[in-house]
Amino acid sequence: MIDPLLEIDEFDSAKNEDSPEKLERRRPRTRYRLKDDTGFDEVPKKYRRFYRRWKGKGDSLAPNEVICPVCRVVIRSTRELRPGDRVYCMPCFSRLTVVRAESGRLEARVVY
Ligand SMILES: [Zn+2]
Numbered sequence: 747m748i749d750p751l752l753e754i755d756e757f758d759s760a761k762n763e764d765s766p767e768k769l770e771r772r773r774p775r776t777r778y779r780l781k782d783d784t785g786f787d788e789v790p791k792k793y794r795r796f797y798r799r800w801k802g803k804g805d806s807l808a809p810n811e812v813i814c815p816v817c818r819v820v821i822r823s824t825r826e827l828r829p830g831d832r833v834y835c836m837p838c839f840s841r842l843t844v845v846r847a848e849s850g851r852l853e854a855r856v857v858y
Pocket residue numbers: 814815816817818819835836837838839840
């Protein structure tokens with residue numbers, strides 16, 4: 747006998763819908779080993795590896811980095827960042843959410 751619930755599940759179109767966002771979420775995140783000290787002295791030594799200064803033109807962000815929109819410091823994570831992630835900017839005490847900007851880049855927005 748076929749379980750009617752199973753049968754319905756097989757015809758669930760949403761199940762086979764692999765949007766880029768869904769695929770991105772399923773892919774395991776890349777892990778990053780952060781250097782102990784980036785020389786960022788505005789936070790206690792213990793947290794320095796999670797922040798660095800934006801060097802301006804010629805600098806680029808790694809997949810585990812976002813810029814704080816408030817103080818322009820680069821926030822670094824031990825894993826690849828994705829839209830919806832929450833990050834904390836210790837230098838300016840901002841709570842941020844990672845979003846996918848129209849340009850395709852990851853950006854941080856302030857959470858109020
Ligand atoms: Zn900040």
